[in-house]
Every structure is written in C-alpha cells, then in structure tokens.
Amino acid sequence: MDKTTVYTKTAKGITQVNQKSASLSKDLMKVLKLIDGKSSFGQIMEKSELDQATLTKAFTALQTGGFARVFQTRAKEEENDPFAGDAAAAGGGGGDDFDFTAPGKMPAATQRVMPGAANDISELVRQQEKQEAARKAAAVAQDAARAKAKVEAESRAKLEAEARAKAEAEKQAMEQAQRAKEASERAKAELEAKMREEAARKAAAAAAQAASQQKQTAEQKAKEEEEQRKFAEMRVRAEKEAKALAEARARAEAEAAALAKARAEAEAAAKKQAAEATNAEAQLKARLKEEIETRIRGEMEDLLRNEIEEKTRDSMRAQILEEAKLAARAELDERVQAERETLHKAEMEARTKAEAEANEKTAEERKLRAQAEARAVAATAAAAK
Numbered sequence: 001m002d003k004t005t006v007y008t009k010t011a012k013g014i015t016q017v018n019q020k021s022a023s024l025s026k027d028l029m030k031v032l033k034l035i036d037g038k039s040s041f042g043q044i045m046e047k048s049e050l051d052q053a054t055l056t057k058a059f060t061a062l063q064t065g066g067f068a069r070v071f072q073t074r075a076k077e078e079e080n081d082p083f084a085g086d087a088a089a090a091g092g093g094g095g096d097d098f099d100f101t102a103p104g105k106m107p108a109a110t111q112r113v114m115p116g117a118a119n120d121i122s123e124l125v126r127q128q129e130k131q132e133a134a135r136k137a138a139a140v141a142q143d144a145a146r147a148k149a150k151v152e153a154e155s156r157a158k159l160e161a162e163a164r165a166k167a168e169a170e171k172q173a174m175e176q177a178q179r180a181k182e183a184s185e186r187a188k189a190e191l192e193a194k195m196r197e198e199a200a201r202k203a204a205a206a207a208a209q210a211a212s213q214q215k216q217t218a219e220q221k222a223k224e225e226e227e228q229r230k231f232a233e234m235r236v237r238a239e240k241e242a243k244a245l246a247e248a249r250a251r252a253e254a255e256a257a258a259l260a261k262a263r264a265e266a267e268a269a270a271k272k273q274a275a276e277a278t279n280a281e282a283q284l285k286a287r288l289k290e291e292i293e294t295r296i297r298g299e300m301e302d303l304l305r306n307e308i309e310e311k312t313r314d315s316m317r318a319q320i321l322e323e324a325k326l327a328a329r330a331e332l333d334e335r336v337q338a339e340r341e342t343l344h345k346a347e348m349e350a351r352t353k354a355e356a357e358a359n360e361k362t363a364e365e366r367k368l369r370a371q372a373e374a375r376a377v378a379a380t381a382a383a384a385k
Contacts, residue, residue: 008037009167010066012065013066028061031048032068034047234378242372
C-alpha cells in the first residue's frame with residue numbers, strides 16, 4: 001500500500017467513533033481514530049507504531065466495513081511539480097528535449113543528416129524548420145498539459161475541500177446528533193425523575209389526606225359521641241327537672257289549695273271573730289251600762305241618804321244622772337273603740353301573714369317553673385344542633 005495515500009472517515013466511521021459502545025476491535029478503533037483526512041498512510045503507521053502489513057490489513061478491514069475510504073493519492077515525483085509528468089509525456093524525452101538555448105546540442109536526426117549533406121543548406125533549413133515546428137508543438141502540448149494539470153489540480157483541490165467540508169459537516173452533524181441524543185437522554189432522565197418525584201409527592205399527599213380524613217372522622221365520631229352523651233345527660237337532667245317542676249307545681253298547687261283553705265278559714269275565723277266581737281261589744285255595752293247604772297244608782301242613793309233638801313236632791317239627782325250618762329257613754333265608746341282596734345289589728349296581722357306566705361309560695365313556684373322551662377329550652381336547642 002502506498003505510504004503517501006491519505007484516508008478519511010466515512011459517516012459510518014464517524015458514528016462508530018462517537019458511539020459509547022464500539023463494534024470494532026481495539027486495534028481497528030485505534031487506527032480509525034488516527035484517520036483525520038490529513039495524515040498519510042506512512043504518518044499513521046508512525047503514530048500507531050504498527051508494521052506496514054498489520055496496518056495494511058487494518059485499512060483493508062476499515063475500507064471493507066465502510067468505515068474509511070481513500071481521500072487523496074500523492075506521487076513522490078509530483079510533490080514539488082504537479083506538471084512534470086505531463087510535460088515529459090508530451091515531449092517524448094527527458095527534461096532537456098525542449099531546451100533550445102544550447103547551440104552545441106543538436107537532435108540525433110540532424111546529426112545524422114549533416115554529415116551526408118554538409119553543403120546542402122536547403123536540407124539544413126528544412127531540418128531547422130521541422131525542429132522549430134516540433135518545438136512549438138511541444139510547447140503547445142506542454143501548455144495544454146500544464147493547463148489541464150492546473151484544471152485537474154484545481155478540481156482535485158475543490159473536491160478535496162468539498163470532501164473535507166462534507167467530512168466536517170458529517171462530523172458536526174454526528175456531534176450535534178450526539179449532543180441531541182445526550183440532551184434527549186438528560187431530558188428523559190429529568191422527566192422520569194420529575195415524574196417519580198410527582199408520584200411520590202402525590203402518594204405522600206394522598207397518605208396525608210387519608211390520615212387527615214381518618215383523624216377528622218375519628219374526631220367527628222368522638223364529637224358526635226360526646227354530643228350524644230351530653231344530650232343524654234341533658235335529657236336526663238331535663239326529665240329530672242321536669243319531674244321536679246311537676247312535683248313543685250303539685251306542691252305549689254297543694255300549698256295554694258292549703259293557702260286558699262287557710263285564707264277561707266282565716267276569713268271564716270275573722271267573720272266569726274267579728275261576730276263574736278259584735279256580740280262581745282253588745283254584751284260589753286250591756287255590762288258596762290249595767291255597771292254604770294249600778295254605780296250611778298249607788299252614788300245617787302248615797303247622795304239621797306244625805307240630809308239635803310228635797311228640791312236640791314232632785315236637782316242634783318238629775319244633774320248627776322245626766323253626767324253619769326255622759327261619762328258612761330264616753331267610757332263605753334272608748335272601750336268599744338279600743339276593742340275594735342284590737343280585733344281589727346289582729347285580723348289585719350292574720351290576713352297580712354297569710355297573704356305574705358301565699359305570695360312567697362307563688363313567687364317560689366314561678367321561679368322554679370321559669371328555671372325548669374329555661375333548662376328545657378336549652379336542652380331542646382342543643383338537641384336541634
């Protein structure tokens with residue numbers, strides 16, 4: 001294999017180098033990485049430290065597998081002058097065939113003619129014209145060859161530039177594809193991580209919600225049980241209070257009946273006492289009248305026993321009798337009034353006491369009834385909630 005041949009990677013070779021998992025052997029991958037489109041076979045052999053036979057097999061395997069291809073072939077004699085070969089071919093001789101500056105050097109044909117026709121000038125002219133025509137033809141051919149070589153060199157340079165640009169574009173495309181792949185893998189990994197985080201967050205939120213709901217359910221159940229217990233206690237208390245209220249009402253009614261009875265009895269007693277007082281007053285009046293009359297008669301008899309004239313005695317009797325009547329009436333009225341006041345006071349005290357007791361019992365009954373009704377209303381409101 002020519003050591004001046006330059007190789008380049010194909011798109012498949014670039015992909016193989018950029019892949020994480022290579023399908024080539026270690027030696028082939030080493031040689032493929034050294035191919036850069038600039039280094040020749042000989043330069044790669046020096047860099048790889050492989051012998052020519054081993055490296056030739058490696059290049060053959062890479063070309064066969066489609067991982068590398070020939071990029072440029074350079075001949076040693078064309079490295080300095082790419083037009084030398086074409087000019088030599090066109091002249092049919094060496095480098096000096098078209099050099100007419102050396103007058104002592106003549107073509108072989110001319111040398112052969114001149115000994116036989118040294119004096120023939122026309123033949124010499126003909127030979128010179130022929131030589132000049134040949135020189136011009138060679139110059140034209142050389143110019144054409146140079147132009148052709150230049151065009152081919154420019155075309156080859158253009159192709160090489162295009163190939164390098166294509167290789168660079170392929171390399172950039174592969175690098176971009178690799179970056180896109182890595183970015184896609186990173187995005188996928190980030191998305192999966194976010195999805196896992198979201199799933200974990202949702203699971204935690206669901207667990208927290210379930211725990212909270214369970215706690216709320218337990219608290220609600222405990223609250224309802226507590227309310228039911230309180231309601232039962234309130235109902236029992238309300239029933240007890242209603243019973244107590246009924247008993248209090250019954251007692252109040254009994255006491256009211258007893259009070260009414262006592263009032264009636266007191267009124268009857270008062271009436272009886274008034275009647276007795278009236279009778280006593282009449283009896284008192286009669287007794288007092290009798291006592292007064294008896295005293296007056298006694299006084300009159302005492303006066304009559306004295307030795308007083310009949311006329312004077314009658315006058316004094318009439319006067320004493322009149323005064324005695326007035327005094328007796330005044331005393332009678334005073335004692336009757338005092339007795340009346342005593343009876344009235346006793347009656348008023350008895351009535352006031354009875355009314356006070358009745359009012360006190362009525363107030364107590366109203367208080368108990370109001371308390372029982374308030375507790376019943378509160379119990380009903382609590383049960384409604």
